[in-house]
Amino acid sequence: MRDVFKIFFHTGWRQQLLIVFALMVSGLVEIVGIATLWPIVGLLGGETHMKSHAIDEYVRWGLAELNLPLTIEVLLLIIVGAATLSFVFGTAGSVFVGRSVANFGTSVRLQLIDAMVHAKWSYFVAQPVARYTAAVNSDADRASVAFKASALCLSGLIQTLVLMGMALFVSWPFFLGAVAVVAVLWLGVGRYMRMAKKAGRGKSKHNLALLHAVTDALTNVKALKAMNRHSFIGHTFAVHVERLRRATQAETYSTSAVRAVQEPLFTILILGGLFIGHSVLGMDLRVMLGSTLLLKRVADSIGTVRSNYQRVVLERPSFWHLQHLLQEVRANREHLSSGKMPSLPATIEFSDVGFAYPGKQVMRGANVTLAAGELTTIIGPSGAGKTTIADLVAGLHQATDGTVKINGLPLQEIDMAGWRRQLGYIPQDSILFNDTIINNITLGDPTVSRGQVEAALKAADAWGFVSKLPGEMDFTIGVRGSLLSGGQRQRLAIARALIGDPKLLILDEATSALDKKTAKEISRAARALTGSRTILAITHQALWVRAADRVYEIRDGKVTTAPAGVN
Numbered sequence: 001m002r003d004v005f006k007i008f009f010h011t012g013w014r015q016q017l018l019i020v021f022a023l024m025v026s027g028l029v030e031i032v033g034i035a036t037l038w039p040i041v042g043l044l045g046g047e048t049h050m051k052s053h054a055i056d057e058y059v060r061w062g063l064a065e066l067n068l069p070l071t072i073e074v075l076l077l078i079i080v081g082a083a084t085l086s087f088v089f090g091t092a093g094s095v096f097v098g099r100s101v102a103n104f105g106t107s108v109r110l111q112l113i114d115a116m117v118h119a120k121w122s123y124f125v126a127q128p129v130a131r132y133t134a135a136v137n138s139d140a141d142r143a144s145v146a147f148k149a150s151a152l153c154l155s156g157l158i159q160t161l162v163l164m165g166m167a168l169f170v171s172w173p174f175f176l177g178a179v180a181v182v183a184v185l186w187l188g189v190g191r192y193m194r195m196a197k198k199a200g201r202g203k204s205k206h207n208l209a210l211l212h213a214v215t216d217a218l219t220n221v222k223a224l225k226a227m228n229r230h231s232f233i234g235h236t237f238a239v240h241v242e243r244l245r246r247a248t249q250a251e252t253y254s255t256s257a258v259r260a261v262q263e264p265l266f267t268i269l270i271l272g273g274l275f276i277g278h279s280v281l282g283m284d285l286r287v288m289l290g291s292t293l294l295l296k297r298v299a300d301s302i303g304t305v306r307s308n309y310q311r312v313v314l315e316r317p318s319f320w321h322l323q324h325l326l327q328e329v330r331a332n333r334e335h336l337s338s339g340k341m342p343s344l345p346a347t348i349e350f351s352d353v354g355f356a357y358p359g360k361q362v363m364r365g366a367n368v369t370l371a372a373g374e375l376t377t378i379i380g381p382s383g384a385g386k387t388t389i390a391d392l393v394a395g396l397h398q399a400t401d402g403t404v405k406i407n408g409l410p411l412q413e414i415d416m417a418g419w420r421r422q423l424g425y426i427p428q429d430s431i432l433f434n435d436t437i438i439n440n441i442t443l444g445d446p447t448v449s450r451g452q453v454e455a456a457l458k459a460a461d462a463w464g465f466v467s468k469l470p471g472e473m474d475f476t477i478g479v480r481g482s483l484l485s486g487g488q489r490q491r492l493a494i495a496r497a498l499i500g501d502p503k504l505l506i507l508d509e510a511t512s513a514l515d516k517k518t519a520k521e522i523s524r525a526a527r528a529l530t531g532s533r534t535i536l537a538i539t540h541q542a543l544w545v546r547a548a549d550r551v552y553e554i555r556d557g558k559v560t561t562a563p564a565g566v567n
Helices: 002-008 014-035 037-044 054-065 072-117 129-170 172-187 190-219 221-226 231-280 285-331 386-393 416-420 437-442 450-459 486-498 516-527 542-547
Strands: 348-357 360-370 375-379 401-406 423-426 504-508 534-538 550-555 558-562
Touching: 002 129, 002 285, 014 072, 014 129, 072 129, 072 285, 129 172, 129 285, 190 231, 190 285, 348 386, 360 375, 360 386, 360 401, 360 550, 360 558, 375 386, 375 542, 386 504, 386 534, 423 486, 437 450, 437 486, 450 486, 486 504, 486 516, 516 534, 516 542
Parallel strands: 375 534, 375 550, 423 504, 504 534
Antiparallel strands: 348 360, 348 401, 550 558
């Protein structure tokens, strides 16, 4: 039960205490209704001279205080009133629970997204995308279910304790009977609880593995189909789906088994209690009937506790995985430096810069100058560290040796957020969405006008084809821009980078996947953007060497100058 309390109070305690209070009052009011049955049974049986029970005395005292007669009509009205109040407070508790669950699900998603957005780039380098997709979607949903189940579990626990207190007040033998009901109903399903715990862990593990497989497969589905290897996808999916099926089957079986076991256990306990109460203890009719009803309510309450605790056990892996992931991402938050903003366009200088990943030296003693308003090209073999230079310029990585200066200011002393707003970045694989051209360019920024989008498209040499599309800027480009050619997609990526009027434009292998003619057209378009902008091209293509004002080659961790020739 420890997880129930930890999950329920994980996000705070004020509203949670309101929930507990409302549910406790609901349970107490329900007891008033049950207590009223004692004198009702006596009046219906005409047993005016039978031995009085303590509950009768309390009911008579309460009626006397309210100046009400002891009649069946009054007692029935009390039961109706108690049921109504119990409903009101129970509903209030349910409303609090519903509101808390909705707030939790929304809040934890927003917190995780905010933490991911502000995390260091170096943290994301080796992180699988599916991990965060699962967290924001399925894990957040299952965590909300765990939170709701913990609240309902505590609700049932409170009601059980209140009813047990009344059972002790009514008769110590029936209190022992209530204890027996609780013990048998709880311990009798222990095996299935353990099965549920194992199923919950398996479901989380295999669901995440399936998401990993889906993400990886769909990213490479075109190449796999081209080689007729796409059947591999189905095989991979089948393995993970089968494991997920087994975990889900175990979950369903444990849930159904607990429900099936509870009813016969309760029936046996009630019949045994009635026999012992009548034949051995000689209890009167009122105590027998009232206590039987009380035991039934105890069984219902412990059933609520049991079913919701089982749901907590099933979903808690997702709850704690989500919380641990949130802590992990927050621990890797990027702390942007605040300082001066350099004049733009800026000259960027690397002085004896070195950079290394854990266990791997990427660059050492690099001296590079990206002159303001010029196009500088970095060439070298794959994996040599070309992109690392761009990452250092953007502050995504920090140099392990030497200094990077922006117009004479060390990178760590400038306003990093302001500096990055002056950067435009075009990667090799353009990230385009199944949306309109205008939304792909603005990324939903309402401050960007259609005129600005058109100007950016013209600057990127993209307006020629966009103006011929149905709807022009309102044309939907398909999944990952599939309705456009590779060159058209890259031009849109350049337009997106230009929409903020950046003073430093970084092209990271931006034309490596394009044909020679299209790549040359894009290099010329980039060349036309120099003067008011500094441009850095990361590439292995000779055409960017010819377009550059200066060229550097990186090989085996060393950076050297190379001949350049402007077209």
